[in-house]
Amino acid sequence: MRRRHRRLQGNPDLDITAFLNLMIILVPVLLLGMVFTQVRMIELDFPGMPAGEAPEPEAFQLEVVLTPSGMEVADSERGLIRAFPNADGQDFDGVQSLLAQIKQRMPEKRDLILRVAPSVDYQTLVTTMDHVRSRPAVVVASKVEAELFPDVSLADAPEGYEVQLAEQGGQP
Secondary structure (H helix, E strand, O other), X not given: OOOOOOOOOOOOOOOOHHHHHXXXXXHHHHHHHHHHOOOOOOOOEOOOOOXXXXXOOXXXXXXXXXXXXXXXXXXXXXXXXXXXXXOOOOOHHHHHHHHHHHHHHOOOOOEEEEEEOOOOOHHHHXXXXXXXXXXXXXXXXXXXXXXXXXXXXXXXXXXXXXXXXXXXXXXX
C-alpha cells in the first residue's frame, strides 16, 4: 500500500482588516476621553502660626464666614465688612465683587480664611472657594481668570453662628 504524503501548504495570509478598523476608531476615542477625565485638586492651608511666633498687630486678616443663612466678609481683628444674607441662594457674585474691591486696595494680599459651618454642603463650599480664588476678567479682548485670594485656609465657623438678616457694614 502506498502512502500518500500530504504536501505542506504555506500559511494563509492573516486578515487583520477588522482589527485595524477597530484600532482606527478606538484610539482617537480613547485619546479624546482622556481630556475629560482630568482630576482637579484644590490646595489648602490650615490657619495658624508656627509655635513661638506672634502675629503683626496691624495685619489685615481677611475672613469669609459661610453658613446656610448666608456669607459674611470680615477682618478678623476689626470686625464685619459686609454681610450677604441667603435670600434666594448664596450671593457668590456679591462676595466676589467685594473681594475684587479689597484686592484693588491691597494687591499684595494673597491669603484668606474661609470659615465654614458644619451644615454647609460640599458643593457650596467648592463653589465659594472657586469664587474667592479668582474672578473672570477681560484682558485684551480675551476672557481670563484674574487672581483674588488664591491661598485659602479652611476653618470652622463659630458654633450656632447666623448671618444677620440686614446687610451691614460699609464699603471696604
